[in-house]
Amino acid sequence: MNSLAGTDWWTVTTILCMALVTVVTRGFFFMSSKPWSLPGWAERGLHYAPIAALAAVIVPEMVMTQGHLISTFKDARVYAVAAGLAWFYWRRGMFGTIVAGMAVYLPLHIGLNW
Amino acid sequence: MSPIFRHPEFKLGMRDMSSVAPGIASWGLMTGVAMVKSGLSLPEAVLMGLTVFAGSSQLAAMPLIAAGAPMWVILATAFCVNLRFVVFSAHLRPYVMHLPLWRRMLSGYMTADLSYVLFTRRYPQASSDATVRLAQEAYWAGNSAVNWASWTFSSLLGIVLANAIPPAWGLGFAGILALLGVLCSLITDKLRAVSAGVAGAAAVAAFALPLKLNILVAIAAAVAICMMLEKPKISPVANP
Numbered sequence: 192m193n194s195l196a197g198t199d200w201w202t203v204t205t206i207l208c209m210a211l212v213t214v215v216t217r218g219f220f221f222m223s224s225k226p227w228s229l230p231g232w233a234e235r236g237l238h239y240a241p242i243a244a245l246a247a248v249i250v251p252e253m254v255m256t257q258g259h260l261i262s263t264f265k266d267a268r269v270y271a272v273a274a275g276l277a278w279f280y281w282r283r284g285m286f287g288t289i290v291a292g293m294a295v296y297l298p299l300h301i302g303l304n305w
Numbered sequence: 306m307s308p309i310f311r312h313p314e315f316k317l318g319m320r321d322m323s324s325v326a327p328g329i330a331s332w333g334l335m336t337g338v339a340m341v342k343s344g345l346s347l348p349e350a351v352l353m354g355l356t357v358f359a360g361s362s363q364l365a366a367m368p369l370i371a372a373g374a375p376m377w378v379i380l381a382t383a384f385c386v387n388l389r390f391v392v393f394s395a396h397l398r399p400y401v402m403h404l405p406l407w408r409r410m411l412s413g414y415m416t417a418d419l420s421y422v423l424f425t426r427r428y429p430q431a432s433s434d435a436t437v438r439l440a441q442e443a444y445w446a447g448n449s450a451v452n453w454a455s456w457t458f459s460s461l462l463g464i465v466l467a468n469a470i471p472p473a474w475g476l477g478f479a480g481i482l483a484l485l486g487v488l489c490s491l492i493t494d495k496l497r498a499v500s501a502g503v504a505g506a507a508a509v510a511a512f513a514l515p516l517k518l519n520i521l522v523a524i525a526a527a528v529a530i531c532m533m534l535e536k537p538k539i540s541p542v543a544n545p
Contacts, residue, residue: 197346205376206349209366209383210356216387218413220394221401229395232532237396238429239531240524241422242491243504244389247523248361248418249484250505251512258512268478275482279489285324288486293479300475 267305271296314440318447321423326451328483329419330459335477336360337463338470343367347464354460358414358453361517362386385516389524393421399431400441415449417456422487423448496531503527 215222229237253272254261261269275292278284299305309315340350340363357363362383369379393416401409428441463470470476492498504527511519 197344198348201376202345202349202370203352205366205370205379206353206357208376208380209353209362210358212380212383212387213357213359213362214410214414216384216394217390217416218394218410219391220398221409221413222406224402224406228399233395235535236528236532237392239497239500239528240392240396241425242488242497243500243524243527244393244418244520245422245484245488245491246501246504246527247508247520249481249488251508251519252478252481253485255509255512260509267475268481271478271482272485275485276489279486283490285483285486285490286327288489289325289328289479289482292482292485296475296478296482300478301473 265303265305267296267299267303270299308439309443309446312439312443314443315447318423318427318444318449319451320447321427322419322448322451322455325419325483325487326455328480328486329452330455331476331478332360332480332483333456333459334463334466334470335472335480336363337460337465338467338472339364339367339463340460341464341467342472344371350464351461354457354464358417358456359383359387360456365517382516385518388518388521389418390416390421392521392524396425397421400428403438404442412445412449415445415453417452418484419487420445420448420452422491426491496534499534500527500531503530 228234253268256266271292274295275288278291279288337350337354340353341347345353345367353363365382365386366379369382394413397412397416401412404412424441424445427444432438432441488501492501504523507523507526508519511522513519514522
């Protein structure tokens with residue numbers, strides 16, 4: 192593989208600008224130091240935002256394939272999520288949730304191709 | 306800076322993040338693999354792994370870079386995929402505004418999904434008290450240190466092992482399971498359960514939107530519905 196020769200300045204610049212985009216988006220409202228605060232209703236509403244963001248990120252990853260809802264039960268993710276949930280409500284540990292889920296996921300996914 | 310690292314909250318922040326670190330690491334690993342497989346050269350992949358620090362925008366940008374899309378299209382895509390962080394920064398603003406600009410921007414850079422979620426779970430309210438602020442900064446620093454290290458080192462490992470780990474194994478699913486565990490730990494009352502349910506359903510329904518805008522739509526829908534369902538405050542005017 193010709194990996195060193197494949198580097199070009201256009202891509203390097205793009206990557207560095209992407210890092211800048213990360214800083215700008217995540218610190219978007221930190222940049223100006225003018226005194227300013229969110230209206231009360233918005234602040235109240237934001238208490239529901241973290242959980243909504245997480246659910247929005249993970250639910251499609253659990254129940255969709257190629258932009259469509261899964262229509263088969265031969266999908267390892269369904270059982271992995273069930274195992275993860277079961278562990279979480281039984282023992283309350285994050286690490287256990289990951290291990291229990293993957294212990295179900297990997298055999299079904301790699302072994303049975305689900 | 307050193308009182309932050311000696312503070313007991315620093316250790317607690319590290320511990321809370323450590324319990325989900327395997328999920329972050331497996332996700333970083335698969336992002337590293339994906340960077341190499343998408344055609345980035347070794348130095349390019351390493352540079353991206355060390356600087357960009359945003360899994361979803363990296364995954365969205367890779368096919369565009371490979372296709373030679375115009376730079377502004379790639380950057381606009383990265384911006385839109387990161388829009389949820391703009392919302393997070395509005396939420397976190399009162400926690401950081403007493404800090405100098407460079408510290409605020411460093412905090413911003415470190416705001417990944419999980420650090421935001423764990424931090425707001427531990428500290429639902431910003432404070433003007435110096436002791437509480439120090440505790441918050443320490444917790445945040447502990448959180449971010451573990452998050453950054455597990456993400457970055459696993460990305461680099463993924464770059465090295467790119468040809469040894471078949472993406473078809475789906476190791477990245479561990480990242481989703483880590484987020485699932487955190488999600489469950491956040492469901493502490495009925496309205497938060499509603500928020501999760503509405504956001505999940507809306508994200509699926511709006512999945513066809515470009516640039517992962519379904520996530521933003523889902524957050525907006527969930528927040529709006531939860532605010533409508535909140536018990537209205539009893540106002541003296543409405544109750545004569």
